[in-house]
Amino acid sequence: MSRYQQMFERTKKQGRGAIVPFLMIGDPCFEESLQWADHLIAEGADALEIGMPFSDPVADGPVIQAAAIRAFNAGITPKRCFEFIQILRNKYPELPLGLLSYANLAVSNGLDCFYQSAQQAGLDSILLADIPSHACQAFLDVADKYQIQQILIAPPNASVERLQQIAQKTKGYTYVVSRSGVTGHQNDAGFPHHIIQTLHEFESPPCLLGFGIGSRQDVQQALAAGCAGAICGSALVKLIEVEDKDKRYYQASMLMTDLCLGLELTSAN
Template identity: 35%
Template sequence: MTRIDAKFAALKAEGKKAFVAYVMAGDPDYETSLELIRGLPGAGVDIIEMGLPFTDPMADGETIQLAGQRALEAGMTLKRTLQMARAFREADDTTPIVLMGYYNPIYNHGVDTFLADAKAAGIDGLIVVDLPPEEDEELCIPAQAAGLNFIRLATPTTDDKRLPKVLQNTSGFVYYVSITGITGAAAAEAGDVGPEVARIKAQTDLPVIVGFGIRTPEAAESIASIADGAVVGSAIVGALADGKPVTDVLSFVKTLSDGTHRA
């Protein structure tokens, strides 16, 4: 059982939904980013999604693209991202960390070396948005063998024929992308998302978490009411980009987690 599995089991026992927060590792610099990540559990975050900066983030909207650029310009690398996870683990051995990014930096690091390093750093799961199920032998299956969850994205365009393939080697949870497009592009609507979540849950026992387009406590509560939890990324990254101090960003995160946990 991974930390992710244990977290969902504990939340289920409490009758609570999961709040997942996405932050870009190294944005705007290593020290500020680590301070923010260390503060997330205290702000009610159940699972931390740590973005791995990359030069060509095709699934991300402007807010997260700019965050990745700031992180890269500040010297963030895959090695330093794993170093940040290790630093977080010095004081927190229970909050799950999911590393979200693209395959190129992992490939360049070497898959076997990366998996060993990620496991040692305290990473619990991976979301690699540009590796389709047809490429599971590349990373997904080795990751599961190394004890890391491999979390797959399902989208509004994932039809009933495609869905079993998407779910085939997925573990930890299913990440349902609530809108067609990039991060931060539009608002998620529970009325649209509910039937899709039900469709996915009919084919898997895994929790289904909904992300993209959730920016307010009210939206987080609404989405979490029809899913197993909610992900907020662009709104948190944007608050940091606006120059708000980490304490203020964490206060905002707390309102989002409170909204999710009310569901």
């Protein structure tokens, strides 16, 4: 049983969803991002989604783009990223660890080399944000070769046929994206209930919502729509910009506490 399966079984038995924070490796530097990961885990993270900085992050907003720039300025390379992941794996042997990056990084390093490095570091999954489901087979094949779960994105405008492809091909979990609103301003009319329902009908791996998560209300809405949990990215990454370190960690604790308060499945109904 994979670490993601274990996580989803555990949270289901506990009657709650999963919360998965995102962090950028090397933001603001290698050592501090390790401390940041420790803090997020201590505050209740069920898994981590870990960013490998890329020079042209077309799927990222300004907050995560700024984080990538800070990481580049700190000298972060793919090799250092895999070293970072191996440190976390050694420290947290049961925690699901997923990598979020872009296809060019994987291809430029050689797919076999990239995925083998991921396996050796102890990664569970890789999500390459710019790979559509209809062009992912080469990545799926090499991921299977190295026992890495390839995560695919279910966009809000996906056709039924495309959702069926995604449900059949994605491993570990299904990354659901909603562009209908931002934190505190999502509404039922734009929330991707139909996407999640269709994925369920095709028996996809559990869905995690990965856009616009910044409060317990956002988490509750994701669970109410049928997601098994949520990924919080920009709201946490933005806190790295807080210069006072104590204040930064305090605000992260408050945000994680708020997000976790939305995880009870009964509160989402």
